[in-house]
Amino acid sequence: MAQPLYRRLHERHPGLELHVFAPQWTLPLLARMPEVAKAHLNPFGHGALKLGARWKIARRLAREKFDQVIVLPNSLKSALIPLMAGIPLRTGFIGESRYGILNDARELDEKSLPMMVERFCALAEDKHHAIPRPIPHPSLTVDEAARNDVLQRLGLDLARPVAAFCPGAEYGPAKRWPARHFAALARRFHEVGYAVWLFGSNKDAAIGDDIAALSGGLAVNLCGRTGLDEAIDLMGCADIAICNDSGLMHVAAALEKPLVALYGSSSPDFTPPLSDRAAIVNLDLPCSPCFERTCPYGHTDCLETLEPGLAWQAAMRLIEPR
Structure with missing residues (x-):
């Protein structure tokens, strides 16, 4: 969601050299963005102050002689290293x-900038200046040679069309559609001739195993078996993607794949898939969006009662069944 900001900065500052200070897992993603000249590792997790370590990294970054920094997180800690x-x-x-x-602090008008991508892009403009619209969609490139290598390594082929499922969501269980629903959907795709591949990190391996088991082995669990760069290349093979509101949902959108985006505790008004080929599926219950990591009522009805048939119908409106 930050890529449109990077693009806008290049438009405003021809000849710009753009660096990004980011967590380890995002570095392969940044490598696929032509706007980014260099990425620097941000080793700090949530809640880690570590002033001494921050000072050492700050002195290293000082040697780059940056003219400006744009701090995207709203935390106090995230602003310390630039200072x-x-x-x-x-x-x-x-x-x-x-x-x-x-020293260039802005007040956020949430009503005029409801989406996160809009808030990021606003920081590319001078204070009190409106953002140019429409905001361009993110776009990622696929390395075809690397894709062929990983297909061979994992024993995958493209004899059938591919449905990519992304069952994880780093934020918490209130954003994760149940494994049994993904499995039921996998069986439907298999019936019309699709291969189903599950994408995610090591943290998603367990739910991937559940989906594979519940589907009777019809879904291939790739969670934790690829790096993010390999996942990007493999998702580039997909004919459709079914995703929770997650980072991989935005990857699928940036790859311009037909996309069914499943929303529970979060809101498509705030973090929608940035694509013209996406369908939003949610129940719009009175208690959602609550933006909680776990359901405050203990039932997670926003996802538990979101039946696979709704996702299937949305998918079929995006592609022709084979």
Whole structure:
């Protein structure tokens, strides 16, 4: 969702050299973005202050002599390294009372900028300037030679059309459609001639195993068996993707795949798939979106009662069954 911001910065500043300070798992993604000249590893997880370690990284970044930093997270900690690195112009939303730490602090108008991608793009503009619309969709490239290598390594082939399922969601279980629903949908795709591949990280391996078992082995569990770069290349083979509201959902959208996006505790008004080929499936219950990691009522009805038939119908409207 930050890629349209990167693109806009290049439009505004011809000759720009853009670096990104980001977590380990995002580095393969950034390598597929032509707007990014260099990525720097952000080793800090949520809640880790570690001022000494932040100081060392800040001094290393200071050698790059950056003119400006745009701080996307709203936390106080995320703004400390740019300050320690002595970057002259430090732009971001006020967030956790970051006056002084950010010297180009903006107030966020949530009503005029309801989507996260809009909020990111607003930081590319001068203060009080409107963002240009429409915002371009993100776009990722596929490495065909690397794709062929990973197909061979994993024993996969393209004899049948491929449905990519992304059953994970890093945020929490209130964003994860149940394994039994994914399995039922896998059986439907198999009946009309599709191969079903499950994508995700090591953390999603268990739910991938559940889906594979419940589908009677019809879904191939690739969760944890690929790096993100390999997952991008393999998802490039897919004819359709079925995803929770997750990072891989946005990857599928950036690959311009027909996409069914499943929403529970989160809102498609805030983090929609940035694609003209996406269908949103949710129940719009009175208790959702709650934006909680786990259901505060203990039932997760927003996903438990979202039947596979709804996702199937949405998928069939996007593609012709084979």
